[in-house]
Amino acid sequence: MQDLTMLNESQQDAVKCVDGPVLILAGAGSGKTKTITSRLAYLLSLGIPPANTLTLTFTNKAASEMRERAMAMIEEHTYPPLLCTFHKFGLLFLKFHIEKIGRKNSFVVIDTDDKKRILKSFSTSTELPTGMIASEISRYKTSLIDPKVAWEKAEQKSYQVIAKIYEQYEDYLESNNLVDFDDLLVLPYKILESDDALCEEVSHRYQYIMVDEYQDTNELQYKLLRKLCFTHNNLCVVGDDDQSIYGWRGANIKNILEFHESFDNVKIVKLEKNYRSTTQILKAANDLIEHNRGRIGKVLESTKGDGKAIEVMDSHDENQEAHSIAKRIKKLILSGVSPNEIAVLYRINALSRSLEEGLNKEQIPYNMVGGVKFYERAEVKDVISYLRVIANPHDDFSIKRIINRPKRGLGKVTIERMIKSAYDNRQSIYEYITCNESAIEKEATKKASLALKEFVQNIAYIRSIQENSTYDMIDAIEESFAIKEYYNNQPDSLERISNIDEFYGLFRDYVKQNPQMNVDDFLNELALQSDQDQIDSENISIMSIHASKGLEFEYLFVIGLEEGFFPLIGDGSDIEEERRLGYVAITRAKQELTLSFSASRFYKGRRTELTKSRFLKEAGVCEGSLIFEKTTSFKKGDLVKHKIFGIGRVTEISKVGREFKLQINFSGTRRDILASFVEKI
DNA sequence: TTGTCCCATGTTTTT
DNA sequence: CATGGGACAA
Numbered sequence: 001m002q003d004l005t006m007l008n009e010s011q012q013d014a015v016k017c018v019d020g021p022v023l024i025l026a027g028a029g030s031g032k033t034k035t036i037t038s039r040l041a042y043l044l045s046l047g048i049p050p051a052n053t054l055t056l057t058f059t060n061k062a063a064s065e066m067r068e069r070a071m072a073m074i075e076e077h078t079y080p081p082l083l084c085t086f087h088k089f090g091l092l093f094l095k096f097h098i099e100k101i102g103r104k105n106s107f108v109v110i111d112t113d114d115k116k117r118i119l120k121s122f123s124t125s126t127e128l129p130t131g132m133i134a135s136e137i138s139r140y141k142t143s144l145i146d147p148k149v150a151w152e153k154a155e156q157k158s159y160q161v162i163a164k165i166y167e168q169y170e171d172y173l174e175s176n177n178l179v180d181f182d183d184l185l186v187l188p189y190k191i192l193e194s195d196d197a198l199c200e201e202v203s204h205r206y207q208y209i210m211v212d213e214y215q216d217t218n219e220l221q222y223k224l225l226r227k228l229c230f231t232h233n234n235l236c237v238v239g240d241d242d243q244s245i246y247g248w249r250g251a252n253i254k255n256i257l258e259f260h261e262s263f264d265n266v267k268i269v270k271l272e273k274n275y276r277s278t279t280q281i282l283k284a285a286n287d288l289i290e291h292n293r294g295r296i297g298k299v300l301e302s303t304k305g306d307g308k309a310i311e312v313m314d315s316h317d318e319n320q321e322a323h324s325i326a327k328r329i330k331k332l333i334l335s336g337v338s339p340n341e342i343a344v345l346y347r348i349n350a351l352s353r354s355l356e357e358g359l360n361k362e363q364i365p366y367n368m369v370g371g372v373k374f375y376e377r378a379e380v381k382d383v384i385s386y387l388r389v390i391a392n393p394h395d396d397f398s399i400k401r402i403i404n405r406p407k408r409g410l411g412k413v414t415i416e417r418m419i420k421s422a423y424d425n426r427q428s429i430y431e432y433i434t435c436n437e438s439a440i441e442k443e444a445t446k447k448a449s450l451a452l453k454e455f456v457q458n459i460a461y462i463r464s465i466q467e468n469s470t471y472d473m474i475d476a477i478e479e480s481f482a483i484k485e486y487y488n489n490q491p492d493s494l495e496r497i498s499n500i501d502e503f504y505g506l507f508r509d510y511v512k513q514n515p516q517m518n519v520d521d522f523l524n525e526l527a528l529q530s531d532q533d534q535i536d537s538e539n540i541s542i543m544s545i546h547a548s549k550g551l552e553f554e555y556l557f558v559i560g561l562e563e564g565f566f567p568l569i570g571d572g573s574d575i576e577e578e579r580r581l582g583y584v585a586i587t588r589a590k591q592e593l594t595l596s597f598s599a600s601r602f603y604k605g606r607r608t609e610l611t612k613s614r615f616l617k618e619a620g621v622c623e624g625s626l627i628f629e630k631t632t633s634f635k636k637g638d639l640v641k642h643k644i645f646g647i648g649r650v651t652e653i654s655k656v657g658r659e660f661k662l663q664i665n666f667s668g669t670r671r672d673i674l675a676s677f678v679e680k681i
Numbered sequence: 682t683t684g685t686c687c688c689a690t691g692t693t694t695t696t
Numbered sequence: 697c698a699t700g701g702g703a704c705a706a
Contacts, residue, residue, distance in 0.1 A: 059695065087696045111696080181696045216695095249694065348692055353697085370694080404682095411682045445682095528696060546693050568692060581693080604691050605697055 002045040002073070007031075007038060014269040015039040018046065018208070021263035022236040023256070027300045028243065028285070028587035029276025029552065036210060036238055037066055040081060041073035043208050050074075050081035054206040054228070057085055058213050060529060062550065066212070082206075086221060087528050090184030097191050097198070098179075106520060107179045108388060108395060109527035113376055115180050118397065122168050128158060135249075137166045141182040142220040142250055144189070146170075176397055185220050192227045203231040214239030214259070218250040222262075233263060241296050242289050243584050245546060247577050257296060274300040274587075276552055278307020281593050285586040288619040292576045304590075310621045313596040314612070318351070321598045322358025325557055328594070329540060330362050332555055339365075341554035342540040345585050347566040349544055350603060351559060356542070369543035375526060379487055379496040380503050384523065386477055387507070390462050391519040394428035403429075406486035408451035414444045430456060470511045470519065474504045545585045556589035561597040562610035582615045595621060634662055640678040645671065648678075 004012050011031060014024045015038050026032035036055070043053055055070075057063045067083050084092075091109065098105050110118075116130050119137075136159075140150050147167035154160040173180065179187070192199045209229050211217065214237035217225075229235040237259060244253040260266040274282055279302040286299055315321035325344060333339055344355060352368065359366050374380060382405055388398040400419070404410040421439065422432035433440060433456045441449045458480040465476050478484060487496040510522050541553070560566050567578035586593060597612045616622035634640070638650045645666045652663035662675050 085696070090696095109696090112694095184696075246694075248692080350691080350697095407683080409682070413682090448682095544693065546695095570692065573692080577693095602697075 002038065002042040004038065004042070007035065008273055010269055010271050010273070011035045011038070014271065015042050017236070017267050017269065018043065019234055021233050021259070021266045023214075023259045023266055023268045024236065024238040024271065025268065025296060025298060026238055026240055026271045027274060027298055028240065028584070029274045030271035030300070031273075031275055032212075032238060032240075032271065033062075033066060033069060035271065036212060037070040037073060039210065039236065040066075040070045040083075044074050044078060044081065048208060050079045052205065052207040053081045053210075054089070054208070055081065055083040055210045056089060056212065057083075058216055060085055060088075062212055063088075085528065086224075087181060087184045090188050091524060091528065093188040093191075094179065094184065098187065100191050100195060100198070101187065103174070104177055106392065107177045108392070108397075108520070109184070109524045110173075110178050110180050110397070111376070111527050112181070113381065114178075114397065117401075118172055119165060119169060121400075122165055122172075128161065133162055133165055136162050137169060138182050139250065140166060141186050142218055144186065144220070144223075176395070178397060185224060189220060189224045189227065192224075199227055200231060203228055207232060208234050209236070211235070211237045212239075215241050215244035215253060215256045216246045216251045217255045219252050219255075222252070222255050235263070242292070242298075242580055243549070245549065245577060245581050245584055247574060248572060253294070257294065270298050272298050272301055274302055274304075276304070276590050277587060278302060278304050278591060280307045280309055281586060281589050284310055284593070284619040284621055285583050288579060288586065288615060289583045291618050292579050294576060300587075308592050310619075311592075311594045312616060312622050313594055315596065315598045316600070317607075318354040318598050318601050319358065321559060321596055322354045322356075323361070325355065325559065325594075325596065326358040326362035326364055328557075329359070329364055329555075333364070333540075337555060339538065339540045342557075343548065343551070343553040343555075343588070344540070344542045344557040344559060345545050345548050345588065346542075346558070346560050347545055347568055347581070348560070351565070351601075352542060354602075355559065359540075359542075365539045367539040367541050369541055370547040374499065374502075375529060377496070377499055379483070379500050382483060383477075383500060383503055384526065386481065386483070387519055388523055389430070389459060390466060390473070390477070391523065393430040393456075393459055393463070396422075396429045399429045402481075403452075403455070406482060408455065409445070409447045410451065411448075414448055417443055430459070434460075466519070471508060474507060478504075545581050548588050549584055552588055552590055554589075554591045556585075556592070557594045557596060558585045559596045559598075560601075561595050561613035561616055562601070563613055564608075564610065565601070566613055567615065579615065579618075582619070586619065595619075634675055634680065638680055640664060640680055642666070642673060642678045645669075645673075 004015060007015060011034070014022070014035050024035065026035065040053065040055060044050055055066065057066065063084050070083065071080065094107070095105050098107060112134070116134055119130050119133050145153070147163055147170055150166055151160060151163035154163050173183070192202065206228055209225065211225065225235060237256070239256050241253060241256045244251060244256070247253060260268060282300045282302045289295070313324060315324060329342055332342060346352060346355070349370070356366070375384070382402060385398040385401040388395050389402065400415070403415060418432065418440070419429060421436070421443070422429045425432060425436070427435065433452050437453065440452060444452070462473060462476045462480060466473050484497050484500050487493055487500065490496065507522065510517070563569070566582070567573070567575055595616060597616070598610065600607055600609050612622065634650055634653060636650055636653065639647060640650060640662070641647050642664070648664040648666035650662050651665050651670065654661045661672055662678065663670055663672055664678065
């Protein structure tokens with residue numbers, strides 16, 4: 001029997017509830033991962049075969065962390081339980097069952113960027129932004145609304161347009177045997193729904209299901225889970241309604257709020273003991289989240305003692321803010337704090353710029369989490385497209401990406417014409433080029449048709465190498481297509497080339513370690529991979545609050561606590577979700593928390609005056625009105641610059657209403673000017 | 682076909 | 697400010 005003495009009472013409760021639906025409300029820092037992994041180990045120790053369990057997470061990072069911790073607890077010879085992301089599960093499922101809906105299991109998984117490219121290639125005339133079309137389509141798909149219904153339901157013209165594009169998109173995916181991220185959940189659901197026998201078999205197979213971060217599940221994931229557990233309802237979901245911060249991308253907080261009504265005899269276990277933060281920090285978090293109405297309700301209790309008071313820092317502008325934070329961080333590091341115990345969080349990525357400058361000035365190395373993902377960089381995606389074409393030359397989608405990269409003298413017109421001819425001939429682009437040499441010579445310039453001929457020959461050549469050795473393929477690719485050479489003459493060449501090399505290395509490693517897998521498997525696995533796990537343990541971290549979920553730091557700074565920035569106000573913004581975001585931010589801190597706001601910021605090309613965030617007051621860390629009590633960083637004697645009058649020196653400072661008026665000496669002429677019109681130099 | 686310049690635009694992000 | 701996309705010239 002699994003040893004549970006390391007767990008507190010409620011954690012043990014959660015672990016021991018094996019049968020039936022269980023909701024574990026796990027507050028921030030309450031030992032959630034420990035509880036889930038212990039529960040998994042406990043299930044196995046009861047004699048439940050590992051293959052009959054299924055544990056689902058949202059990110060690969062969470063999945064691997066859990067796997068690691070669970071494996072440490074269970075006996076070594078045990079067959080590993082299935083523990084993966086929702087999407088990986090969908091991928092595995094489709095590999096086995098996609099043929100039931102008349103598709104081949106050699107499908108290719110496309111990412112968001114691919115999706116947008118496809119959509120862009122359709123919408124020749126619409127003014128609708130591609131991103132918006134993409135997210136609407138995603139919404140339709142995850143709500144199981146097919147294009148026809150979408151069209152019928154569309155009242156506005158723009159939604160009719162979207163419905164049409166949606167239809168075209170679905171046809172495109174099917175005819176090219178592509179699968180997008182939504183399909184990884186939608187298609188398994190559709191298959192299960194149309195095949196009761198299979199549904200029963202699958203449900204029977206996964207006798208014990210656990211879901212992590214349940215507050216982030218969407219409608220479709222809920223439905224899928226219902227299918228998976230319908231014969232037994234042994235479903236254990238773990239989450240925190242106060243940490244639901246992905247509503248904007250379809251997460252449905254109702255899933256967790258109404259879990260006890262959706263299933264019969266739900267057992268609820270609350271984990272409210274917090275092992276992470278001091279009482280002061282938790283009090284602020286509790287006070288803040290208290291202001292939300294739509295929540296189950298729980299109060300975190302600290303085990304770490306009172307701690308230091310939360311500090312509220314105010315600055316004149318973002319540069320001063322960055323400077324002060326950099327100096328504080330420097331002091332912490334000099335006093336012996338390890339840099340990896342320090343982090344700075346922000347609500348929107350745009351705020352990172354000034355922060356980075358401030359850290360650079362103090363020569364503090366930092367590690368920015370998030371940003372452009374490795375596998376999403378243009379140069380890496382180019383190489384991936386080459387691999388896809390080599391694996392399957394009829395992959396028109398990937399051919400289109402690389403056909404003129406490196407530049408082969410093919411223009412938009414030539415390519416379009418060729419695609420159309422290929423389409424009319426019912427051939428793939430590759431087939432068309434190989435079989436219709438004479439037609440191409442008529443359609444394209446001499447240079448272009450020669451280039452095309454060489455292109456398909458090279459592909460065929462590499463395919464022949466691949467049959468003998470996948471490993472040697474890389475050299476042949478680089479030799480034939482000179483992708484690195486191409487990027488050599490582009491901006492950021494050094495970085496791009498090293499990314500390509502890194503990717504080549506990854507591919508070689510994969511081939512070595514999985515000799516039985518083919519290129520397709522590698523590519524599909526890649527599509528589901530993100531690379532945020534490489535947090536550099538040597539440096540301090542800076543990241544968005546979203547990216548900080550699940551992490552913790554001894555010393556934490558949160559910047560940009562101003563109305564409009566945090567809470568962020570805009571269309572589609574939800575004040576309760578903003579508040580939950582604030583809750584997530586605060587609960588990342590273990591020992592010391594500093595909240596910072598600035599009287600003004602330079603954003604979207606203009607300087608805006610700001611008032612401090614209502615969250616400061618709601619968290620009880622800042623008394624007084626929301627109207628920002630202005631300060632000025634100008635001193636008598638400062639050199640300042642005015643757009644018209646040029647450089648001058650401050651001789652007098654006074655207050656006019658809530659503004660500051662400076663008397664400035666511009667080479668002998670004294671003028672009264674409002675502080676916001678001059679810059680310090 | 683490709684390179685350059687100007688204008689519009691501007692959350693959060695995983696799979 | 698900084699980036700991307702469209703228009704236009706070479």
